[in-house]
Amino acid sequence: MRPKKARPDARGLLLKEQPFSYRARKDGSVEILWKGRRATALSGKLAERFLEQAPAEDEHGKQLLMAKATGNFKRGNERKQ
Numbered sequence: 405m406r407p408k409k410a411r412p413d414a415r416g417l418l419l420k421e422q423p424f425s426y427r428a429r430k431d432g433s434v435e436i437l438w439k440g441r442r443a444t445a446l447s448g449k450l451a452e453r454f455l456e457q458a459p460a461e462d463e464h465g466k467q468l469l470m471a472k473a474t475g476n477f478k479r480g481n482e483r484k485q
Contacts, residue, residue, distance in 0.1 A: 422463065424470035428455060436470050443474045 424443070427435045433447040434454050446454055454473060458466055 419464065419467040419471065422467055424467050424474070426454075426458070426470060436474055438474065438477075443477050446473060 423439050425437045432451055433445055434451045435445050436443050461469055
């Protein structure tokens with residue numbers, strides 16, 4: 405069994421600043437942005453499913469949905485501003 409953490413879990417803290425946004429395109433695809441930069445693009449069934457689920461979610465739910473859709477994209481190879 406793992407020992408308890410000394411401090412509370414901080415996984416949701418980054419989503420409070422709402423870094424993700426999305427744009428629906430005319431061709432049916434969806435572009436997901438992280439702090440204004442393109443993180444990923446969804447097309448086909450994935451885009452349709454995303455566009456069905458996103459309007460029904462609250463702001464925190466939308467952030468989680470976009471974070472799950474982008475996957476594990478931040479791994480140190482991004483440019484620093």
